[in-house]
Amino acid sequence: MAETEEPERDPRWEAVRAAARRRVPTPPGLVERVLRAVARGRRTAVEVPGEAGRPRGPEGVVARLARAIAADRAPDGVRVSAVAVEDDVVQVRVSVRPGVVAGEAAEALRREITAELARQLGGAVNVHVVDVHPG
Template sequence: MTEAEDPESDPRWDAVRAAARRRVPTPPGLVERVLRAVARGRRTAVEVPGESGRLRVTEGVVDRLARTIAADRAPFGVRISAVAVEDGVVQVLVSVRFGLIAGAAAEALRREISAGLSRQLGVASVVNVHVVDVHPG
């Protein structure tokens, strides 16, 4: 094919055009799952009182703050696996290094996240840290 030729005139494009004309069915339940995820991301997790009224902070914002705090403040040997906000409660899943006292490491991280959210939002947040795995040093 020369530079002057239109690449779409190449006969190999016929298969692409045929595929583009076929309707692709939406997987069952996909639309409902997406709508639930969008609605969940906009739910109010925290109301912060202020001089001019209340500020409503969504679960998505609390989730992002908690992730950032967890990543920055996790004790040595603690890896963050997941962070989510469910019904206003921050849930954190972690893996701890073999040899650490898992309960103490989880509690230290819980305190750090809780204090960080309190500093950022001006209100206390419920934080649960769950040890779900142990990794080698």
């Protein structure tokens, strides 16, 4: 088919136009997650509760520090998939290799991250096993 001078008149674009007219439903929970992310983005600092009190630090800095610690201290067979600060608590999501005792691995990582965060700035940490990954 020869190219037309004006792409908008090309009949092959009709499928694109039809797709653009179709209403796409909003996935469940998306609006709430976006609003929480926007609200978090407005905060300039977060208090991280811990044994050493409630030190304040930029949320992004706390999350990046926790992410670096988690990546460095994750036990064999554990992959860190996400780290965030939610409700002033560091939330770490990991997957484990088959054969790894998930609860023990999560608790060991939580202790490692908590100890290092406490050493550097204090903080509470939750580790959630969310998946099993192959070898």
